[in-house]
Amino acid sequence: xxxxxALLLSILAATVQSGTPILYATLGEMFTERSGxxxxxxxxxxxxxAFTAFLATHLTGNPWAGVLAAGLCGGGLSLLHGVVCxxxxxxxxxxxxxxxxxxxxxxxxxxxxxxxxxTTGFQAFAVPVLADIPVLGTIFFxxxxxxxxxxxxxxxxxxxxxxxxxxxxxxxxxxxxxAASAAGLSPVRIRWCGIFTGGFLAGLxxxxxxxxxTHLWTNNMTSGRGWIAVALVIFAFWRPGRAVxxxxxxxxxxxxxxxxxxxxxxxxxxxxxxxxxxxTVLVLLASSARGGGRAxxxxxxxxxxxxx
Amino acid sequence: xxxxxxxxxxxxxxxxxxxxxxxxxLPPVVRLDGICKxxxxxxxNHDITLDIRPGCIKALLGENGAGKSTLMSxxxxxxxxxxxxxxxxxxxxVFASPRDAxxxxxxxxxxxxxLVDSMTVAENVLLGQSPHMLLRPARMRDExxxxxxxxxxxxxxxxxxxxxxxxxxxxxEILKLLYRDSRVLILxxxxxxxxxxxxxxxxxxxxxxxxxxxxxxxxxxxxxxVLTVADEIAILRxxxxxxxxxxxxxxNQTVLANRMVGRDVVLQVDAKRLAPVDTVxxxxxxxxxxxxxxxxxxxxxxxxxxxxxxxNGQKELVEAICGLARPEAGEVRILxxxxxxxxxxxxxxxxxxxxxxDRQGLATCRQLDLVxxxxxxxxxxxxxxxxxxxxxxxxxxxxxxxxxxxxxxxITASARALSGGNLQKLVIGxxxxxxxxxxxxxxxxxxxxxxxxxxxxxRLLEARSTAGVLxxxxxxxxxxELADRIAVMYRGRFIDVFDKDxxxxxxxxxxxxxxxxxxxxxxxxxxxxxxxxxxxxxxxxxxxLGDPDQKDEAETPA
Numbered sequence: 001x002x003x004x005x006a007l008l009l010s011i012l013a014a015t016v017q018s019g020t021p022i023l024y025a026t027l028g029e030m031f032t033e034r035s036g037x038x039x040x041x042x043x044x045x046x047x048x049x050a051f052t053a054f055l056a057t058h059l060t061g062n063p064w065a066g067v068l069a070a071g072l073c074g075g076g077l078s079l080l081h082g083v084v085c086x087x088x089x090x091x092x093x094x095x096x097x098x099x100x101x102x103x104x105x106x107x108x109x110x111x112x113x114x115x116x117x118x119t120t121g122f123q124a125f126a127v128p129v130l131a132d133i134p135v136l137g138t139i140f141f142x143x144x145x146x147x148x149x150x151x152x153x154x155x156x157x158x159x160x161x162x163x164x165x166x167x168x169x170x171x172x173x174x175x176x177x178x179a180a181s182a183a184g185l186s187p188v189r190i191r192w193c194g195i196f197t198g199g200f201l202a203g204l205x206x207x208x209x210x211x212x213x214t215h216l217w218t219n220n221m222t223s224g225r226g227w228i229a230v231a232l233v234i235f236a237f238w239r240p241g242r243a244v245x246x247x248x249x250x251x252x253x254x255x256x257x258x259x260x261x262x263x264x265x266x267x268x269x270x271x272x273x274x275x276x277x278x279x280t281v282l283v284l285l286a287s288s289a290r291g292g293g294r295a296x297x298x299x300x301x302x303x304x305x306x307x308x
Numbered sequence: 309x310x311x312x313x314x315x316x317x318x319x320x321x322x323x324x325x326x327x328x329x330x331x332x333x334l335p336p337v338v339r340l341d342g343i344c345k346x347x348x349x350x351x352x353n354h355d356i357t358l359d360i361r362p363g364c365i366k367a368l369l370g371e372n373g374a375g376k377s378t379l380m381s382x383x384x385x386x387x388x389x390x391x392x393x394x395x396x397x398x399x400x401x402v403f404a405s406p407r408d409a410x411x412x413x414x415x416x417x418x419x420x421x422x423l424v425d426s427m428t429v430a431e432n433v434l435l436g437q438s439p440h441m442l443l444r445p446a447r448m449r450d451e452x453x454x455x456x457x458x459x460x461x462x463x464x465x466x467x468x469x470x471x472x473x474x475x476x477x478x479x480x481e482i483l484k485l486l487y488r489d490s491r492v493l494i495l496x497x498x499x500x501x502x503x504x505x506x507x508x509x510x511x512x513x514x515x516x517x518x519x520x521x522x523x524x525x526x527x528x529x530x531x532x533x534v535l536t537v538a539d540e541i542a543i544l545r546x547x548x549x550x551x552x553x554x555x556x557x558x559x560n561q562t563v564l565a566n567r568m569v570g571r572d573v574v575l576q577v578d579a580k581r582l583a584p585v586d587t588v589x590x591x592x593x594x595x596x597x598x599x600x601x602x603x604x605x606x607x608x609x610x611x612x613x614x615x616x617x618x619x620n621g622q623k624e625l626v627e628a629i630c631g632l633a634r635p636e637a638g639e640v641r642i643l644x645x646x647x648x649x650x651x652x653x654x655x656x657x658x659x660x661x662x663x664x665x666d667r668q669g670l671a672t673c674r675q676l677d678l679v680x681x682x683x684x685x686x687x688x689x690x691x692x693x694x695x696x697x698x699x700x701x702x703x704x705x706x707x708x709x710x711x712x713x714x715x716x717x718x719i720t721a722s723a724r725a726l727s728g729g730n731l732q733k734l735v736i737g738x739x740x741x742x743x744x745x746x747x748x749x750x751x752x753x754x755x756x757x758x759x760x761x762x763x764x765x766x767r768l769l770e771a772r773s774t775a776g777v778l779x780x781x782x783x784x785x786x787x788x789e790l791a792d793r794i795a796v797m798y799r800g801r802f803i804d805v806f807d808k809d810x811x812x813x814x815x816x817x818x819x820x821x822x823x824x825x826x827x828x829x830x831x832x833x834x835x836x837x838x839x840x841x842x843x844x845x846x847x848x849x850x851x852x853l854g855d856p857d858q859k860d861e862a863e864t865p866a
Contacts, residue, residue, distance in 0.1 A: 165441055183437070
């Protein structure tokens with residue numbers, strides 16, 4: 001295997017790694033939005049997830065405890081959004097923004113004493129048999145448990161939405177809550193589930209950052225990945241398959257940017273750091289030009305007025 | 309469960325009902341006993357007692373605001389009564405939510421359909437109903453198809469609801485209830501959105517459901533339809549049941565109408581013809597989204613009605629004429645001036661008045677008071693430089709409110725305090741205040757009660773002396789009463805434009821509204837009359853308005 005191929009493979013493998021947290025967060029936000037709730041607090045839930053995952057692992061020594069804590073705390077934070085939007089019919093955009101600010105502030109405040117401390121976290125292991133497949137094995141099957149877990153999510157997401165009773169109900173709550181209500185369902189309860197699940201997955205995305213992508217805690221470790229996830233939901237037209245593509249696209253740009261810096265490419269590093277975010281803007285432009293907004297759940301962002 | 313398959317099928321093939329007596333001996337499924345309901349000071353229902361029996365179509369007849377919908381919303385669990393009880397199968401029952409009512413077998417088809425456009429028919433029917441965790445699309449489709457077949461409600465189970473016609477959507481709503489084994493089906497003004505042909509199909513399905521033991525409640529203010537379809541008629545007026553008739557003792561239409569409004573109403577107006585003068589509006593070969601090659605002239609002194617089912621291009625035509633959308637191809641001339649020139653100048657002094665259908669959204673601002681609402685289109689008449697002469701406007705509004713009998717007449721109240729009829733009177737008063745020469749009125753009496761309708765009709769007829777009127781209406785009766793000429797619109801084009809005195813064409817309006825030209829009855833299944841429902845004419849064929857392009861499957865996996 002020559003140098004160039006090896007480099008390419010390592011960049012692709014790194015693509016999967018840096019795409020994974022975005023994939024978790026994107027699928028989470030997509031889940032929430034399919035239930036009709038726009039939660040712009042992804043960045044906040046992610047960073048809280050990243051911190052609690054680190055902390056729980058640091059305290060217990062078990063990374064799975066960290067993952068669970070991250071999910072629960074991300075989900076718990078999202079419930080705040082639920083209280084604002086589902087109980088008090090507050091503005092979803094404002095509430096989501098507030099959640100992001102709150103989450104970033106909380107993580108910063110609580111995490112300062114732990115900055116720079118390392119933890120065990122997840123280690124990469126090769127999946128028997130699959131890892132030996134040429135090319136694909138190197139790219140996809142020499143990672144850690146959280147990456148493998150993320151492979152299962154998109155098909156599960158699709159199966160849930162298209163083929164289960166609960167998925168049908170969730171879609172109805174996002175498209176036409178009054179119709180769901182008339183069918184004897186409780187769209188408010190469904191949206192609670194949608195919000196919590198989304199927060200849980202965003203928390204897992206954060207956990208990946210502190211337990212697998214790095215093995216330490218630093219401030220602002222999400223650095224805008226939550227916002228990228230929000231944009232990717234639109235880019236993906238609310239479809240899990242496209243979310244995978246989008247997440248790895250961004251992961252690829254991030255990995256490439258890191259690699260270029262490491263190789264000492266003759267480009268200002270700030271310019272390269274900008275790449276993923278510039279891509280976000282382009283992606284949003286492209287998807288709105290293609291009419292992506294029309295694929296949105298019809299009642300996205302619209303609160304359910306309490307019945308008399 | 310009274311849902312027994314009937315065994316009297318072949319008794320009398322010439323009548324639409326085959327098993328009317330089959331369920332006559334059964335006790336009522338539901339009895340409403342002394343229902344009272346008030347909203348603030350308004351008494352919506354007062355001491356209403358009604359029996360709803362299996363196998364029987366009960367019509368609730370009444371004007372807008374008579375309390376029909378309130379009563380049925382109580383029965384369907386959407387509202388709670390202040391006093392009185394709902395007795396289901398002899399047991400007093402309390403419904404905390406529509407869910408409770410559904411569980412008790414009582415379901416309602418609302419005027420605004422509760423359907424998810426992006427889902428298929430089968431998914432909508434099984435929403436919240438599937439007994440399994442995992443869905444099996446093929447089986448869902450088969451189940452829905454079988455149910456549709458059984459009740460004669462033709463609709464393609466795999467089609468997406470967003471691509472269906474209004475009639476088909478309504479069938480989906482009914483299927484939803486039937487799937488739940490509902491025993492009482494409440495249809496709230498179901499014919500408002502249907503073509504005459506779809507109405508016939510609905511009536512046939514209703515008879516079929518009644519024959520199979522369902523109890524149906526048909527809410528309507530259309531006498532003719534009530535007389536056609538109902539077994540029993542209850543008349544509501546001001547929240548009370550003033551009369552109940554069974555099939556045998558139903559009086560004629562005039563008596564029913566009188567009972568309904570409580571005084572003699574002349575449903576016919578005196579529309580003496582005026583001699584038309586100059587052309588004030590001409591549309592030539594207008595095409596664009598939703599419109600193809602529409603030509604029309606309106607002269608001062610006449611009312612030209614555009615009849616047709618909503619959504620066949622009327623909105624697009626009105627928007628082009630009223631300057632809301634640029635005509636794409638063809639020409640629109642208003643008062644002799646081309647479109648672009650006419651709408652280039654400042655509004656207000658233009659001489660074109662638009663009375664939109666959406667009087668709460670487009671014609672007025674809910675939060676503003678009557679004076680500000682009045683000024684929305686008349687402000688140029690009160691302008692003094694950059695300032696408005698509000699005192700002058702207040703006087704004008706007071707005059708209009710008095711002259712048009714707008715109730716309550718408090719001009720400082722916000723527009724939302726007015727009922728639909730009174731708001732409409734204000735809008736008409738405002739538009740006529742500008743002394744328009746072209747008037748475009750879009751369903752001006754939709755949702756109004758009979759007395760308000762009469763008033764609006766009178767105003768429009770009066771306006772002919774100085775203006776030409778284009779009346780867009782979904783109400784055939786309105787077109788026939790007011791218009792001098794009638795254009796029937798279907799899928800963006802005029803099927804025909806003819807004089808009201810052309811009896812043969814007037815007879816065929818129903819067919820034209822379904823897109824059939826009377827002189828070329830090429831489709832044999834379309835040729836049967838739209839008047840009386842016909843047993844041979846099964847509601848079998850899928851509706852031509854359905855969109856076959858919408859059948860792609862749901863999302864695909866990664």
